[in-house]
Amino acid sequence: MSHSITDRISARFAETRAGRRATAFSAGLRRRRVQPHWTDIFGITTVASLAVLFLTGILLMFVYVPSSDQVVYDGPWLPLVGQHVSKAYASTMRISLEVRGGLLLRQAHHWAALLLPASVIMQLLTAFFTGAFRRPRRASWVLLYLLFLAVLAGGWSGYALPDDLLAGTGLRIAQGVALSIPFVGTQLANLLFGGGFPGQIIEHLYPLHVALVPLALVVLVALLARAGLRRPAPRFARPGRSNDDVPVWPTAAVRASGLFSVVIGVIAAMGALVTIAPIWVFGPSSPGDASAGSQPDWYTGFLDGALRLIPPGWEFEWLGRTWSPALLVPLAATGVFLLAGLVYPFIAERLTGDRAPHHLRERPRNNAVRTGVGAAAITFYAALWGAGSADIMATHFMLSIEGVVHFFQTLVLLGPVAAFELTRRVCLGLQRKDREILVHGFETGRIVRMPGGRFVEVHQEVPVYERWRYAGADSAEASVAPAVTSAPDARSSLAQRPATADRDPQSQK
Ligand code: HEM
Incomplete structure (x- = not known):
């Protein structure tokens, strides 16, 4: 009987130590069964977005020039010809308008960067509302949450790299916030910007964006995958339906790769067809300019909104220094909000005394307090996020900007309390209805x-x-x-x- 060359190579490989380990690993995956659920789409979207970001990001690096040095623009975009722009901006213009497929790469990179935080947030929300963060999976929650923070850092640093007018506006805000931090603010801003504005910010953000953040993302995804292999995700309660479970290899893997390909296809189609970040329209960054209606990418909108909600004039002199609660209060509020999410499993465990391991997910209605807390957090976030567009709302709906800001100020303070109580009561009502159904x-x-x-x-x-x-x-x-x-x-x-x-x-x- 003749063996093909690939048969012989794989037979040889199977005899080696690495081959034996690979065979044992794949046999383990065949034995392991998982419960398919529609929420799997979020994890797969996260991995697909990361794949697009890494691939397109590495290709963009070949043309992008991370430098704030000024050059005279001489490209095909006539309104800019003869103007002084940074090398970063000029190279991003070259990617967009001169390099074949460059605009597709940029736009696919940007669309993936917009999709990624959404899918990670959905993973976090699914885990939160079903109690999947409880023992013994607290570490997975912390890892997923750190992934979310790394994604925010990646998005923020990438947003700045093209050095267009929007990027410059965002960086100016970041510099102001850094400067407002008591005692260390000036040093921190100098460290970040390398002097005045804009200083060397592009040169400083570039290594963060293309090395540190990707490294953090790879490490966190690897740790999450390892945690998932050691301890599968908690199950949705569907007793008697364990026949629906499928082996990780090949069934679940093939299903996941199908969905993965669809997500990649959608991002590529968006990159090809839907304009995002048209920096030739925005123009180059200029410290003195900020156009009306400037909006950050959606995932940082809540930080912008927090700054916009502070009443005017919050600043005072003390100990020979200027203190700016106008910046410190939003910084502290959003910082505490993000930190609370990270440590929530530990706080909840302490408050409820529930240290038991849980391997089943809960229906959100069955934990009225937790679901109420989740609704309050979403309301807080949504109010800040909406406030980030206060000026656009005011102009579009012909409202007074003060009225819109007052509305969001009220919403951010009272909304979470109302959302908590309303959700808790709805959950309790649903529980009563379920008990009724169970009994009668x-x-x-x-x-x-x-x-x-x-x-x-x-x-x-x-x-x-x-x-x-x-x-x-x-x-x-x-x-x-x-x-x-x-x-x-x-x-x-x-x-x-x-x-x-x-x-x-x-x-x-
Ligand atoms: C290996 C990983 C990555 C590499 C090598 C990379 C590289 C780059 C480069 C060279 C640019 C500047 C070129 C340009 O603006 O067109 C850029 C821009 C950008 N990056 Fe990344 N990146 C990576 C990962 C990420 C991640 C994880 C995110 C978000 C979570 C992200 C978000 C962005 C954004 C929003 C831009 C601005 C895109 C635009 O021009 O409109 N990147 N990236």
Whole structure:
């Protein structure tokens, strides 16, 4: 029997030490089964966006010049010819208008940079609202959260690199915030900018953007993958449906690679068809200019919004220094907000005393306080984010800018409290409804008249595997699981009986 050359190479490789390890690893992946769920799309989108960013970023490096030195623009964009621009701006213009496929690369890079924070935030929200951050997966939460912060750093530093007018406006704000930090502000700003504005900021941000942030991203993704291999993600409570589980290799891997390709295709199509960051329209960065309606990329909008909400005149002299709460308060508020997210699993554990390991995800409604906290955090973030566009809203809807700012000031202070209480009450209501369904079964809408003349509504028993869903994952983990697999208990026998009309006034028709 003749063996092809690839058969012989793989047979040889399988005999080596690395080959034996690879075979054992792939056998392990075949044995390991995972629960497919639609939320997997977020993790896959994260990996696909990162792949696009790395690939396009490395290609952009061949043409991009990370230098603030000034040159006279002599490219094909006539309105700029003869003007002084930085080498960074000139090279980004060259990428956009002269290098074949350059604009596609830039735009794909930028679109991926916009998609990445969204997918990481969705991963965080899924983990938060289903309690997937609890023991024994607190480390995965911290890693994912650090990934989110690294993505913010990547996006912010990349946004500055083209050195266009928008980038310059963002950097001017960053310099002001750095300068406002008591005692170390001046040194910090000097370190970052290498002197006055704009100084050497492009030269300083470039290594952060193309080396430090990518390194952090690679390390964090590798650690997350390792944590996921050691301890699979917690399951969504679907007892009796474990037949839906698929092996990691090849089924889950092939499904994931299909979705991965779709995401890459969508980003490439966006890069080819939808304009983003047209720096030839914005013009080069200029310290004295800031155009009206300047907007940062969406994921840093909440930081911008926090700055816009501070009432005017918040500044005073003390100890021979100028103190600027106008900048310090937003800096502290957003800093505390981000830090609270990072350490939430530890705070929640301390407050609830729940140190038990959890391997099932909870339905958000079954933990009313946590879901309320999540809704409050989203409201806080959304209010800051909306405030970042206060000027655009005012001009578009012909409102007074003061009115819009006052609205967001109120929303940022009261909104989270209202969102918490409203969400908590809705969750408690839903819990009560679930308990009702669990005990009495589903309403069928069928009214029957009993021999004694009474009217009752026939209720349908909750299928045995659905009961887990209504009882809540924690109770499922602790107590319902045995009941689900055994004969129907006292509560379920209730469900088989018609509920009386006196108990359910809705059914009296
Ligand atoms: C290996 C990783 C990466 C490399 C080598 C890289 C490289 C570059 C280079 C050379 C530029 C300047 C060229 C230009 O502006 O067109 C740039 C811009 C940019 N980068 Fe990256 N980058 C990487 C990762 C990232 C990540 C992870 C993000 C976001 C999370 C990101 C976001 C951006 C943004 C928003 C721009 C501005 C794009 C524009 O011109 O409109 N990059 N990057």
